[in-house]
Amino acid sequence: MNKYEIRVMLVTGCVMIIFLFALLYNAFSRKIDVPSCVPYSKIFEHPQLKKIDDTTYELYVVAQMWAFAPDEIDIPTGSTVDLFLTSKDVVHGFNIDSKAVNLMAVPGGVNTATIKFTEPGTYNIVCHEYCGAGHQNMLGKFVVKDE
Numbered sequence: 001m002n003k004y005e006i007r008v009m010l011v012t013g014c015v016m017i018i019f020l021f022a023l024l025y026n027a028f029s030r031k032i033d034v035p036s037c038v039p040y041s042k043i044f045e046h047p048q049l050k051k052i053d054d055t056t057y058e059l060y061v062v063a064q065m066w067a068f069a070p071d072e073i074d075i076p077t078g079s080t081v082d083l084f085l086t087s088k089d090v091v092h093g094f095n096i097d098s099k100a101v102n103l104m105a106v107p108g109g110v111n112t113a114t115i116k117f118t119e120p121g122t123y124n125i126v127c128h129e130y131c132g133a134g135h136q137n138m139l140g141k142f143v144v145k146d147e
């Protein structure tokens with residue numbers, strides 16, 4: 001090992017220590033945290049599937065690390081769902097298998113889509129936006145059944 005390599009390693013080590021210190025300082029003494037509520041619309045306090053009539057539903061979904069609420073939505077075949085989607089913390093994705101629905105769940109905003117389920121089956125929902133350590137487990141589903 002020559003003296004330049006040692007110098008590079010020393011500088012790198014010092015920068016890493018500074019980063020680590022900055023991270024811990026921000027996390028603990030400045031109490032920086034992600035928000036844990038949805039302050040702008042009361043309806044999202046209770047994420048829910050609301051039945052409007054026999055074939056029409058309104059669905060209010062809240063995404064947060066690392067789950068959707070609700071995460072299983074049971075509806076009869078032929079239903080039309082008006083989806084309202086938001087996030088409690090960071091940006092998440094909301095993609096429904098076999099449906100042309102690909103939304104972002106954004107804190108502070110509501111994204112919407114209207115989805116018609118004409119065939120029975122299970123339609124999986126995945127978060128397709130990297131959102132942290134549990135991202136790959138952030139799943140949900142629509143279960144569509146004939147009545």
Ligand code: CUA
Nearest residue numbers: 092127131135
């Ligand atoms: Cu939520 Cu990835």
